[in-house]
Amino acid sequence: MGKLKVTTSIMAIAFVTLMATSCKDAKKEHSTTDGHHSEMGSGENHHDEGMDMPHDGSLESKSMMGDGQKSSKSDMLVANYLELKDALVEDNQNAASKAGGKMVMAFNNFDISSYASKQQEELKDIIEDGKEHAEHIAESPIEHQREHFDVLSIDLIDLIAITGTEKTLYQDFCPMYNNNKGAQWLSATKEIKNPYYGSKMMTCGSVQKQIN
């Protein structure tokens, strides 16, 4: 009987060990998907070599990322951003998370090579920052999504100032968000639908300016 006890305890330890390591792997897979285009010899990627492709949604996003067309136009980013904004207006964390994932791809596929070098520098900065916010939006609860959406909106406004857009957009302002410091967002319709508070305060805010 004593033997059984020893074996069981060994098993318990080993089980915890295995759980811990598999947990680590799952996390790793995740970060690989995110950092697919940005990894620059970070030296840590050797962990992933030889690992099977994950059989979940991230596989799909990975292949889609590879197939994505490079574009120097802001269309895709704006479309995905508006999708994200609508999801937040509807208090839909899940849809917002998906749109965030799409934005990560759109940032990755954004081609800055046709812009002047000074603009390129600024665009690179905006893209790097925006991508990080989009990544967080893809995997956060809704209140955090909104916090990141606030800064992402500024990134997008600054990006459009450089790239322009063919769409007519409205730059809106909610004075209450951020402890009354206020926050901006972009919308395709003139009517105010607040993405920071959703159904709690749907019509809070005003149009600051019209783009196009």
Place this chain on the structure above:
Amino acid sequence: MAVCKSKLTKKVVTIIGSILLVVLVGIQFVPTKPNLSEIVPETDFMVINSVPKTIQNKLQVSCYDCHSNNTEYPWYNKIQPIAWILEDHVVQGKEELNFNEWGNYSARRKNSKLKSIISQIEDDEMPLFSYTIVHGDAKLSEEDKKEIIKYLTQVKKDL
């Protein structure tokens, strides 16, 4: 019948147990790359900003282990799989924010980072619970939080 079954179960348990034991011993020989550096670069947050001494200490103890190029490792970092878990935390932590690289971030990114740092501290998401549970000294009291957030908010304003 019942005796037979329990004997078989015992055998299976012994075999699985032995295999797992071998795995547990085996992984002790897998090396990890420690996150150690004696250099405090000119781009470090503390070098660039004039951080009050008390806040310096708190950031050092509560944040720098995972968010800089130098980790003060505990003794149990010698044991796998703990070393892997720690390594993973450090790699991810540095990817999100590396205080040693502060000066290399643009104003836009500094602003984003500060906003996230403040929000994470406010919501008790950082330092990680799994970290403070073994590093009692890394836990931030409500007063610490207030002090740090106040300071960081000022840094953000001055960007």
